[in-house]
Amino acid sequence: xxxxxxxxxxxxxRPRVETWHGHEKRDDYHWLKAANxxxxxxxxxxxxxxxxxxxxxxxxxxxxxxADTKALQEKLFLELKGRIKEDDSSVPAPDGxxxxxxxxxxxxxxxRYCRKPRGLEGPEQMLLDGNALAKDRDYFQFGGxxxxxxxxxxxxxxxxxxxxxxxxxxxEAGTEKDLADILENTAGEATWAADGKSFFYTLQDENHxxxxxxxxxxxxxxxxxxxxxxxxxxxxxxxxxKTNSEKWIVIDIHDHDTSELWLIDAAKPDEAPRxxxxxxxxxxxxxxxxxxxxxxxxxxGGAEDYKLVTAPVNDPRKENWIDxxxxxxxxxxxxxxxxxxxxxxxxxxxxxPRIVVRSLLTGEEHAIAFDEEAYSLGxxxxxxxxxxxxxxxxxxxxxxxxxxxxxxxxxxxxxxxxQEVPSGHHPSHYVTRRLFAxxxxxxxxxxxxxxxxxAKLDGSEPLWLYGYGSYGISMPAxxxxxxxxxxxxxxxxxxxxxxxxxxxxxxxxxxxKMEHKQNSFRDFMSCAEFLVSEAYTTKGNIVAQGGSxxxxxxxxxxxxAPELFRGVVAEVPFxxxxxxxxxxTLPLTPPEWPEWGNPIESKQAYENIxxxxxxxxxxxxxxxxxxxxxxxxxxRVTYWEPAKWVAKLRELKTDDNLLLLKTNMGAGHGGxxxxxxxxxxxxxxxxxxxxxxxxxxxx
Numbered sequence: 273x274x275x276x277x278x279x280x281x282x283x284x285x286r287p288r289v290e291t292w293h294g295h296e297k298r299d300d301y302h303w304l305k306a307a308n309x310x311x312x313x314x315x316x317x318x319x320x321x322x323x324x325x326x327x328x329x330x331x332x333x334x335x336x337x338x339a340d341t342k343a344l345q346e347k348l349f350l351e352l353k354g355r356i357k358e359d360d361s362s363v364p365a366p367d368g369x370x371x372x373x374x375x376x377x378x379x380x381x382x383x384r385y386c387r388k389p390r391g392l393e394g395p396e397q398m399l400l401d402g403n404a405l406a407k408d409r410d411y412f413q414f415g416g417x418x419x420x421x422x423x424x425x426x427x428x429x430x431x432x433x434x435x436x437x438x439x440x441x442x443x444e445a446g447t448e449k450d451l452a453d454i455l456e457n458t459a460g461e462a463t464w465a466a467d468g469k470s471f472f473y474t475l476q477d478e479n480h481x482x483x484x485x486x487x488x489x490x491x492x493x494x495x496x497x498x499x500x501x502x503x504x505x506x507x508x509x510x511x512x513x514k515t516n517s518e519k520w521i522v523i524d525i526h527d528h529d530t531s532e533l534w535l536i537d538a539a540k541p542d543e544a545p546r547x548x549x550x551x552x553x554x555x556x557x558x559x560x561x562x563x564x565x566x567x568x569x570x571x572x573g574g575a576e577d578y579k580l581v582t583a584p585v586n587d588p589r590k591e592n593w594i595d596x597x598x599x600x601x602x603x604x605x606x607x608x609x610x611x612x613x614x615x616x617x618x619x620x621x622x623x624x625p626r627i628v629v630r631s632l633l634t635g636e637e638h639a640i641a642f643d644e645e646a647y648s649l650g651x652x653x654x655x656x657x658x659x660x661x662x663x664x665x666x667x668x669x670x671x672x673x674x675x676x677x678x679x680x681x682x683x684x685x686x687x688x689x690x691q692e693v694p695s696g697h698h699p700s701h702y703v704t705r706r707l708f709a710x711x712x713x714x715x716x717x718x719x720x721x722x723x724x725x726x727a728k729l730d731g732s733e734p735l736w737l738y739g740y741g742s743y744g745i746s747m748p749a750x751x752x753x754x755x756x757x758x759x760x761x762x763x764x765x766x767x768x769x770x771x772x773x774x775x776x777x778x779x780x781x782x783x784x785k786m787e788h789k790q791n792s793f794r795d796f797m798s799c800a801e802f803l804v805s806e807a808y809t810t811k812g813n814i815v816a817q818g819g820s821x822x823x824x825x826x827x828x829x830x831x832x833a834p835e836l837f838r839g840v841v842a843e844v845p846f847x848x849x850x851x852x853x854x855x856x857t858l859p860l861t862p863p864e865w866p867e868w869g870n871p872i873e874s875k876q877a878y879e880n881i882x883x884x885x886x887x888x889x890x891x892x893x894x895x896x897x898x899x900x901x902x903x904x905x906x907x908r909v910t911y912w913e914p915a916k917w918v919a920k921l922r923e924l925k926t927d928d929n930l931l932l933l934k935t936n937m938g939a940g941h942g943g944x945x946x947x948x949x950x951x952x953x954x955x956x957x958x959x960x961x962x963x964x965x966x967x968x969x970x971x
Contacts, residue, residue, distance in 0.1 A: 278336040280931065281329040283919035292854065293875040295882075299851065300923075301916040309910065310478050313435040316904050316937065326915060327904070330933040337932060341959040344968055348757055348955035353948060354695035355753035363663070363675050363688045366390050367655035370423060381946030382406050385417060387445075397446040400428055406946070410938040413945045415460030419445065420468030421518060425490075427462035427471055434940025435905040436460075436480070440473060442490065455494045463512045463521055465541035472500065472512045472521055472541075480859035480907045482510050485523050487541060501525075501534060501545055507862035514538065515561040516610055517657050521545075522559060528743060528785075528866045531556045535588075548583075549590040560610035561585070562632065567610045568593065575599035576778045580608060580617065597630075604777040606746075609651060612658040614680055618649065620746070623706070623718040623775040625649040627664060629680050638683065644668045645706040646720045648750030652676075667691070667751035669722035669765075670699040693753060701725055702759065706749075709768075709795075709802035717795045718769040718776070719803070720749040724759055734838070734965040735764045735809035737800055741772030741792035742821035743867060744781040754954050761962065761970040763815075764808050770795035770825075785867050787880050793828040800836050812838055815961040816896075819843035820909055820941065823900075827886025827917060830895055837896040839930075839964040841957055844906055844941055847886040848913040850878070859907050887913070890920045894927035897964040899957065902933065906940040930964060 285300040304323055311318040319327075338345075358378040364371030370387040377384070382402025388394055399417075406412035415429030415438040426445050429438040438460035442451040459474040459482040470489045474482040483506065486497040501523050503510050511524045521536040523545055530553050534545035548559060548566075557570035566583045572590065573579075580597035583589075597605070597617065606625065608617040615630040627640040627649060642649075652663030652675055660681050667673040672691035679685070703725050708716040727733055736758050740747055747767050755765050769775040772784030772792040784792040796816070804811050814837050818826045823845020830840050846852070853871050856862055869877030882888055898921065900914040918933040925931065934956070936943060944950045962968045 278333050280922055281326065281333055282922060283326055283915075285923075290854075292871065293878050295878070297850070297888075299916075301919045302851070304915045304919070305910070305912040313480065313905055313907060314433075314437065316433065319904065323912075326919075327911070327933075327935045327937065330915070330918065331935060331937075334932045334934045337930060338956065338959065338963075341956075341963055341968060344962065345952070345955045345959045348958050349948075349952050351695070351757050352754055352951040352954060355693045355697070355756065356947070356951075357692045357694055360692070362653070363677075364388070365653040365655045365663070367419075368423060372653075372655060376947075377403070381948055382412060383414070398448075399426060399445055400443070401448075405430065411940075411945050413942070415440075415458075416462060418462050418464055418471070420464050421466055422468050425451075425468060427464065427473075429458060429460045429462070431460070431940075433905050434903055434936075434938070434942070434945070436907050436940060437476060451490065453488070453490055453492075453494075455488065455497075459511065461512060463514050464538075465521070466518070466538040467541075470541055472523075472536075474510055474512055479857060481506055483508075485510055485512050500536070505862075506856070507865060509863055515559065517561045520559075520561050524558070525551065526556070527863050529554050529556065530866070531558070533557065533559055535559075548588045559588075560608070562610050562612065567596070567608070567615065569605055569608055571778065573599075577601060577603055578605040578778070580605065580615070602777055604774060606774075607651070609654070609662075613660065614662070616651075616662055616680075618651065620775065620777070623769055627662075629662065631680075640664070640678065642666060644671070644704060646704055646749035647671070648748035650748075663688075669704045669720060669749060669751060669755070670702045672697060672699075672751050672753075691751065697753075697756070703727075704749075707802075707806075709799045711791075711798050712794050713791075715771075715795075717771075717799055719799050720747075720767040720769065721808070722755060722759055722765045723808075724762075727759075727762065727764065729764075729807060731804070731807040731810045733762050733764050733809060733813075734967065735766060735800075735803055735814045736817065736961065737766045737768060737796070737803070737814050738817045738822075739768040739770055739792075739796045739799075739825050740818055740820075740822040741768075741770040741784055741796070741825055743772070744774045744778070746773045746775045754951075754958075757958055758961070761967050763961075763967075764803070766799070766803060766808075768796050768799035770799070772821075786869050787876075789868065789880070790828075790884055792825060793832060793884065796825060796829055797833045797836060800833075804836075811836055813965065815839040815841065815965060817841040817843070817957070817961075819845070819901075821846050823847060823909065823914075824849060824886060828884050828889075830898065831886060831889045831891070834893065834895050839897040839899070839961055840895075841899050841901075841960065842914065843901040843943075843957070844903060844909045845886075845900055845914050845917070846909045847917040848888075849885040850881045850888050851885075852910075852913070853877075853881060858910070887917045887920060890917070890924055892924045892926055895921060895925045895929060895931070897930040897960075898932070899930070899960045900933045901943070901953070901957070902935040903940045903943060904935060904937045908941045911935060930960075932960070 286303040288302040361375035364373040380403045385400040413431045429440040440455040440458045483503045485501040523534040525532045532551035533548040560567045579599040581593040606618040630637045647668040650665045662678040675689040705721040707719045823842040826842035827847040871878035902914040
């Protein structure tokens with residue numbers, strides 16, 4: 273089968289008309305949403321045949337059109353794989369008598385979780401072998417893993433088809449023996465009570481909403497589990513965790529801008545949860561514990577970039593909160609860790625992170641920062657509460673990931689691991705830059721650049737521009753071995769840190785959501801135009817990439833400025849925003865209203881979303897080359913969104929550029945579950961970009 277023998281699929285139109293706020297909304301491809309979508313999430317074989325025929329037809333067309341890149345895809349895959357240390361392992365994390373770590377074996381797709389006696393080389397105890405557990409499964413992904421305080425048992429979970437309904441089990445540590453306890457349809461996490469005889473977990477309903485927290489006693493049936501908390505607001509998520517001190521079980525209720533916490537003494541699991549502070553729209557807080565105090569990060573009291581407060585354990589109500597680290601506008605408190613003697617916080621200022629360490633004994637503070645123009649910092653795995661060692665990770669687009677153990681008393685660090693690139697990597701061969709592009713309204717947008725030191729910076733090179741810009745998620749300027757396959761073929765690689773993330777503080781997020789959402793799209797286009805003006809590339813020689821909400825970004829910029837881009841890669845793209853926000857039966861719709869608006873109740877929200885919703889804004893004009901990637905069992909961005917979008921584009925677009933849809937019929941939001949299978953997906957995305965920019969023969 274060749275590209276010339278396969279015609280682009282044409283999807284039957286079955287018009288559906290609804291009226292909202294006096295506006296008639298017509299959707300010719302609504303029928304691609306399976307009426308039994310809940311069943312399909314559990315069993316993909318239940319997908320109706322007429323819908324399956326459309327997806328199969330699109331996949332066949334994709335394979336035919338991309339057939340001339342098969343050799344390139346294989347070459348890219350081997351390159352990508354060659355940069356992975358196949359038998360890699362993490363730095364062991366001490367916890368009492370053991371060191372815990374994850375590892376891979378050569379040829380293995382999935383991680384293994386192991387432990388060994390503390391400070392010794394062996395013998396190794398296998399806790400979970402992902403390769404053995406994934407055997408004979410098309411899809412396998414670990415969920416949460418949690419050990420009992422005595423480290424005798426572990427609760428673990430897995431997703432067997434990409435739908436993110438997790439099966440939860442309990443295993444005797446160091447054996448391959450699971451107990452009889454099997455819990456279905458969980459959110460993946462389990463949090464043990466102090467005695468190790470019971471745990472708490474969250475159950476998901478048939479619409480994939482985690483609204484109920486249960487208490488499970490070992491040896492009893494799931495149907496006998498005690499309901500501890502039920503959230504009545506379908507617009508909220510619930511989850512359960514434990515403070516670092518392991519003294520308190522925390523039930524967390526939240527959406528994208530409001531939170532509420534309930535606590536249970538881990539030593540008294542049968543007690544009813546007690547409220548910390550009642551939810552208040554727009555107020556967020558999270559909690560940690562030490563001694564007779566709780567430590568709380570919050571935006572309460574107008575602290576836009578957050579502050580840290582303390583509260584007494586016996587009465588943590590809001591009126592008892594006392595500022596510990598006051599709010600400082602422009603310095604965003606990203607996260608924090610509380611240990612027996614230390615408070616560590618991650619801050620970000622002007623898109624650069626730093627770590628600040630405070631002694632809880634003296635109140636003295638010092639910062640850990642780095643000198644590169646752009647870099648990424650993160651906290652590493654730390655399992656012990658009483659320790660003077662902080663583990664953190666550092667990388668930049670040119671510097672492979674480094675894991676440090678930092679002695680907070682002596683202020684000295686030890687490099688515990690540096691990421692190995694088996695096929696070789698020379699940081700000096702590449703350049704990392706941090707630029708700032710002018711926005712349409714006077715703001716400046718951070719851009720992270722990576723390019724080969726010998727790149728021609730005269731506008732002749734193609735540029736690969738990545739963006740996300742939603743939910744306050746910031747894009748790290750870290751090391752990614754995959755990108756080197758683009759840069760080594762002449763691409764300039766750029767990350768646009770647009771509004772909707774929190775790179776420049778909370779304001780950067782709030783000015784890229786709700787009625788301000790179009791700032792995200794305009795920022796991305798401003799970054800593209802700025803890079804053209806600075807001669808990093810030329811107009812129409814840019815490949816744009818984004819996934820999930822970043823896929824919505826891709827759909828929006830393809831509508832708004834198609835002439836800027838040679839290609840657009842939209843992975844699991846949230847492109848049918850208005851229809852999804854009008855359907856309150858879908859898993860994420862009510863919790864998403866604080867991000868986009870509620871078009872059911874608000875005419876203004878309806879009009880705001882209609883103004884940019886990619887599917888609704890498709891029109892008869894020329895579009896760039898487009899590749900959309902989907903997952904059949906994806907509960908976050910359902911498969912029918914990209915399917916409908918591509919169908920409408922095929923109907924209306926006036927160009928001869930490529931329009932491809934690739935649906936993984938055995939995976940969900942994250943794509944293939946195995947690490948090598950995932951690289952094959954990266955390879956075909958890169959092959960598409962190289963093909964449309966005329967670089968398929970490069971390298």
